[in-house]
Each structure stands twice: as structure tokens, then as C-alpha cells.
């Protein structure tokens with residue numbers, strides 16, 4: 001009976017040591033590697049994220065599932081397997097146990113990564129954009145990412161560039177408000193729309209420094225709150241795309257999704273892929289730049305902790 005008792009997390013030696021010595025560690029997700037970016041950019045990006053964390057003085061803990069084992073901190077060979085491998089599954093919170101039992105390999109979403117990182121004793125996590133409330137296409141009634149209920153329940157500080165405007169951003173912000181998740185603009189009052197600095201929506205508060213972000217999260221949890229703190233970092237201006245340009249691509253992507261009858265966990269990767277195709281290389285460059293930007297800020301917050 002291999003699964004009696006607690007499921008072991010396989011920590012890399014670096015992650016184990018950094019946690020034991022109370023040094024800064026930042027968790028990274030891997031659905032962006034398996035389902036969010038094309039090969040070989042995904043493999044390069046995974047390495048660049050880790051290098052960025054190291055340069056800022058933090059240890060990287062990329063979370064993923066390999067052959068039915070949960071890993072926190074991946075070797076280069078394991079990163080390459082997730083990036084290059086066929087048939088990698090997308091693993092959200094509901095999918096972790098099935099992946100373990102079936103011996104699968106795959107990338108963990110924001111929800112699954114936050115869950116595992118918290119279990120491993122981490123507090124800080126960097127990603128590109130969180131999942132949220134989907135826009136409702138005709139014939140479909142309801143689609144809310146497990147990222148939202150997970151952020152409602154886990155005391156993790158998550159650094160992201162908001163959420164992609166493939167989602168219903170006002171509804172996503174409302175659910176975060178209902179869930180008691182502070183949405184903290186990093187040197188900005190505006191909720192970013194991933195590729196775009198502007199969304200027309202406001203954050204609930206802002207901070208001016210990594211140390212202030214750390215203090216805000218400590219105060220939130222010091223009160224006894226159990227919800228996440230979402231630090232939203234605008235994408236770098238050099239690579240950001242105008243909101244209107246992205247919106248035109250999204251309208252087309254949504255129409256394609258509806259025509260092809262895409263449902264369930266395929267919706268997000270389908271829309272992301274369609275938007276990427278429609279905006280050309282510009283959105284890929286923006287995506288890579290904002291991921292590194294978020295890793296940098298997360299490392300600075302971890303170091304200020």
C-alpha cells in the first residue's frame with residue numbers, strides 16, 4: 001500500500017538546505033512550461049527564471065510531477081523532460097492524486113503549485129498570470145479556475161502580472177475580494193492584464209518596495225488570515241502590448257474556442273495558444289519578459305522577508 005500515510009514531497013538538495021537554513025526560497029509553477037509556452041522557449045525560460053532567482057540571492061523551487069512523484073526543485077534533466085516531453089498532463093489541485101496513482105508526469109498549475117509549495121513550507125511563489133473567472137461563451141455556463149478557491153485558502157504570497165484578459169477580469173477581481181485576497185499593485189494602482197500594463201481596473205492597495213510587500217503579507221497572516229496575498233507586477237514597458245490590440249486577438253480566440261467546442265481544462269491552453277498565434281511573436285516576448293520580471297520581484301520580496 002504505497003500511499004498510506006502522508007505523501008512524500010521530493011525536495012531537491014538545494015531546496016531542502018535553503019528551507020532548513022531559513023534562506024529565501026521562491027516556488028515556480030510548471031504548467032507554464034508544459035502548456036503555456038512553445039518548445040524550446042519554454043526550456044530556456046525555465047532556466048532563465050531559476051538564474052534570475054539565483055542572481056537576486058534566492059533559491060528556486062520549481063514544482064512538478066515526474067513519474068508519479070511530486071518534486072519541489074527540479075534538476076536540469078527533469079526541467080527538460082517537462083519542457084520537451086509529449087503527453088505531459090496539466091495538473092491542478094484535483095489532478096495531483098490521480099497523477100500520483102497513475103504514475104504520470106506533468107506541469108502543476110498555480111493552484112497545485114501553491115498547494116505543494118505551502119505543504120513544503122514555502123511562502124513565496126512567482127508565476128506569469130493566475131487563472132480566474134472565464135468569460136462565458138454561448139452554450140457554456142460556468143468556468144472558474146481552481147486557482148481562485150486555492151488562493152482563498154492558502155497563505156502564500158503570489159507574484160504575477162495579474163490575469164490574462166482571456167478571462168473576465170472584473171469578475172476575477174470580485175472573486176478575489178470575496179475570498180479576502182489583497183490585490184497589491186507593485187508601484188501601481190492598476191490591475192495589470194498580463195501582456196498589458198493597463199486594464200482599466202484598480203488594485204485594492206499598492207506597495208512601493210519589496211520590503212513593504214513582505215510586511216503587508218506578514219501583517220495579513222499575523223492577523224490570522226489564511227488567504228493568499230496577490231502582488232501584481234506590471235509587465236515591463238519595453239515589452240508590454242496595448243490592451244486594445246490584445247483584446248482584438250482575444251475576441252477571435254474566444255470565437256475559435258466556441259466554434260471548436262473546447263471545454264474544461266483545455267480552455268486556458270487553447271485560448272493562450274490562439275492569442276499567441278494571432279499576436280505573433282510580440283506576445284511571446286512580452287510573456288517571457290514578464291515572467292522574468294516577476295521572478296526578480298519575488299526573489300527581492302523573499303530576501304526582504
Ligand code: PSU
Pocket residue numbers: 029031032035036037092108109110111128129130131132144145146147164194264265266267268272
Ligand atoms: N495564465 C497564463 N499562462 C498559463 C496559465 C495561466 O498566462 O500558462 C496556466 C497557469 O498554470 C494557471 C492555469 O494556473 O493556466 C489555469 O488554468 P485553468 O483556467 O484551467 O485553471
Ligand code: MN
Pocket residue numbers: 143144145264265267
Ligand atoms: Mn476551467
